[in-house]
Amino acid sequence: MNDDHDSAYAGLLVDDAHWAFGEAAHDDPLAGMDTSIPAGVDATELASYCLELGDDALVLAHRLSEWCGRAPDLEEDIALSNIALDLLGQARLLLTRAATADPSVVPPLPDGSPVPPEDALAFFRDDHQFRNTNLVELPNGDFAETICRVLVWATYRLALFERLAAHPDGVVRAVAAKGVKELAYHRDFAAQWFVTLARGTEESRRRLHTGLAQVWGYRHQRGEDAVAEAVLAEVLAAAGVAAPDVGPVATSSHTEHLSRMLAEMQVVARAHPRGRW
Amino acid sequence: MVRAAAEVAAEVVDPELPMLTLADLGVLRSVETEGDAVVVTITPTYSGCPATAAMRDDLVHRLRREGYDDVRVAIALHPAWTTDWITEGGRRALAAAGISPPGPARTGPVPLTVTPVRRQLTCTRCASSDVELTSEFGPTACTALYRCRSCGEPFEHVKEI
Numbered sequence A: 001m002n003d004d005h006d007s008a009y010a011g012l013l014v015d016d017a018h019w020a021f022g023e024a025a026h027d028d029p030l031a032g033m034d035t036s037i038p039a040g041v042d043a044t045e046l047a048s049y050c051l052e053l054g055d056d057a058l059v060l061a062h063r064l065s066e067w068c069g070r071a072p073d074l075e076e077d078i079a080l081s082n083i084a085l086d087l088l089g090q091a092r093l094l095l096t097r098a099a100t101a102d103p104s105v106v107p108p109l110p111d112g113s114p115v116p117p118e119d120a121l122a123f124f125r126d127d128h129q130f131r132n133t134n135l136v137e138l139p140n141g142d143f144a145e146t147i148c149r150v151l152v153w154a155t156y157r158l159a160l161f162e163r164l165a166a167h168p169d170g171v172v173r174a175v176a177a178k179g180v181k182e183l184a185y186h187r188d189f190a191a192q193w194f195v196t197l198a199r200g201t202e203e204s205r206r207r208l209h210t211g212l213a214q215v216w217g218y219r220h221q222r223g224e225d226a227v228a229e230a231v232l233a234e235v236l237a238a239a240g241v242a243a244p245d246v247g248p249v250a251t252s253s254h255t256e257h258l259s260r261m262l263a264e265m266q267v268v269a270r271a272h273p274r275g276r277w
Numbered sequence B: 001m002v003r004a005a006a007e008v009a010a011e012v013v014d015p016e017l018p019m020l021t022l023a024d025l026g027v028l029r030s031v032e033t034e035g036d037a038v039v040v041t042i043t044p045t046y047s048g049c050p051a052t053a054a055m056r057d058d059l060v061h062r063l064r065r066e067g068y069d070d071v072r073v074a075i076a077l078h079p080a081w082t083t084d085w086i087t088e089g090g091r092r093a094l095a096a097a098g099i100s101p102p103g104p105a106r107t108g109p110v111p112l113t114v115t116p117v118r119r120q121l122t123c124t125r126c127a128s129s130d131v132e133l134t135s136e137f138g139p140t141a142c143t144a145l146y147r148c149r150s151c152g153e154p155f156e157h158v159k160e161i
Ligand SMILES: [Zn+2]
Pocket: B123, B124, B125, B126, B127, B128, B148, B149, B150, B151, B152, B153
């Protein structure tokens, strides 16, 4: 073991004022980046857009992390946790960008609270303030339904992030360019499992059909996308699965599933807004 | 005598792959001194890489120990980190530690792959090319899991990104 990591406390020598439930405020994930508002961009709209993209990633990351320790086998447990971690990273960057673009979106915290802005947004907003789609807040269902949701979501998100390479904001562009590489692994993981389940047993195929029907209507809640549709059609064809006969589900106000999820995610942080260790 | 800040920063190792320095990994992008202040710029490997905070602390900690009191760590998200930035020395260090180094990263639009990815790899223990992918997601964000069919050895492969 090298001398940088031979003590669990070594890293704390730099600054011991860590918030108990997240990164220290000095670990700004955009430290040193240009966060000025580009010409022609409305700061409020930029913040709002970053909250939408960030909340989708945050909520799905939490759903996927609910599989931790419960997936069908160790490899899939690790895979779903890894995907959750990538999405949590995207969420952290996007929520930080939202807070730098428009600080008024960050909920007020008690004086002396060490909670950084992105964590204030994650842990101290109420359900109605979240901007995520219904697609990501639905409960996981079984493994097949989870695979269907990751396939649909990652395919759409990847197509969107490829287009965001032309976004006027440098931080959004950078997050998207990085995210494309990660999302390609997520999409292909789900696509491969989709084909495997379709070619498996009668039971795996039945569950796959049921899971796909559950999520299919929600797939274009961030807008229709021909590129994503073509990719999904390719996966369904490879699996020999017909698209479910399910019409689009319009984006609605949040379901109680989000409220329950947030209650569990936020309860400890909210009980200790000044918590340090 | 005070050692150059760039030299000190280049020795800091990755918290999860300690056989690699941050310079070998390609995460260390620049070290600039402005008077007594040092600005170290790093590019995280993955969006959610939990090691980024540890890297930042380690850089500050090591530079302070060498006499640099004013150290700032800046993040550069663009261009995004790619495994192509891992140095030749870094690739040798990975292989020596039993971890298969990455091939060239793909560029441009990402084609869909509905069958498991095929890579030309050799077992890091016996050099057999008869290896199978166990999972595209391994114990750290940047590795996939493989198993050698010849000698049975399980090993990690740094996946191309
Ligand atoms: Zn072998």
